[in-house]
Amino acid sequence: MSEPVAEIEVEIQNEEGLHLRPAVQFVDVASRFRSAITVSHGSVQADAKSVMEMTLLAAACGSRLKIRAVGPDASDAVAALGELVAKNFPPTSKPAEAKKEG
Amino acid sequence: MKLSDIVCFSAIVPELEAKDRNGAIRELVGLLHQSGCLGRNDPEKLIRAIIQRENEASTGMGKGVALPHIKADGITEPVAAVGRSSHGIDFRSLDKQPVYTVLLLVSPKDNPDKHLQAMEILFRNLNQDDFRRFLRQAQTVEEIAEVIRDAS
Numbered sequence: 001m002s003e004p005v006a007e008i009e010v011e012i013q014n015e016e017g018l019h020l021r022p023a024v025q026f027v028d029v030a031s032r033f034r035s036a037i038t039v040s041h042g043s044v045q046a047d048a049k050s051v052m053e054m055t056l057l058a059a060a061c062g063s064r065l066k067i068r069a070v071g072p073d074a075s076d077a078v079a080a081l082g083e084l085v086a087k088n089f090p091p092t093s094k095p096a097e098a099k100k101e102g
Numbered sequence: 103m104k105l106s107d108i109v110c111f112s113a114i115v116p117e118l119e120a121k122d123r124n125g126a127i128r129e130l131v132g133l134l135h136q137s138g139c140l141g142r143n144d145p146e147k148l149i150r151a152i153i154q155r156e157n158e159a160s161t162g163m164g165k166g167v168a169l170p171h172i173k174a175d176g177i178t179e180p181v182a183a184v185g186r187s188s189h190g191i192d193f194r195s196l197d198k199q200p201v202y203t204v205l206l207l208v209s210p211k212d213n214p215d216k217h218l219q220a221m222e223i224l225f226r227n228l229n230q231d232d233f234r235r236f237l238r239q240a241q242t243v244e245e246i247a248e249v250i251r252d253a254s
Contacts, residue, residue, distance in 0.1 A: 052164070
């Protein structure tokens with residue numbers, strides 16, 4: 001039996017492209033899923049669960065990326081990542097705890 | 103542009119005194135300031151801004167590396183400080199592992215292209231297992247400087 005596959009194409013719209021902080025957010029979301037997820041930008045492909053690889057996509061503003069997930073939760077994964085990009089990487093709701101210094 | 107064009111060689115710390123994230127940021131910005139790499143920027147303001155951004159979203163990218171960065175007025179070229187911690191520092195990284203190498207980048211506010219170019223150079227090198235390993239193993243300013251001079 002073959003595994004479910006889901007695919008979506010998205011356009012990066014935030015000014016700085018898929019740079020470090022958005023890439024970290026992307027990987028954070030991708031890592032919640034069991035599916036294997038790859039992101040491709042032209043001929044470059046990255047593992048969506050590796051920040052190191054994601055930063056190498058060099059996805060500037062306006063880049064079109066293809067997100068492909070293979071696994072039991074493929075469609076949920078692709079939906080969540082598509083939403084993250086569509087919403088322009090909203091700040092995470094995690095409370096900032098390091099108020100004690102600085 | 104190469105990595106050695108970005109790094110301020112007088113802002114290399116082989117063993118950070120700081121044991122926490124904010125302290126490490128403070129130490130590295132202070133050193134960039136002392137080295138004259140920050141123009142007229144108030145180091146305190148930069149430190150606060152970097153910490154605030156870090157609270158919003160960590161630049162701890164995993165594999166023992168953090169890349170705090172900020173844009174500032176009054177400088178024309180991106181400039182980076184390099185700090186190493188053998189103890190490891192909690193940067194609230196994605197992989198929840200301590201950070202052994204901190205590369206702190208300050209870029210010119212009015213030149214986003216240069217900022218992105220500098221980030222890409224950092225990413226390109228940090229993606230190399232050997233580069234991360236050599237940086238982590240280097241124990242003196244000179245050894246770290248050599249790793250940086252050899253980098254692409």
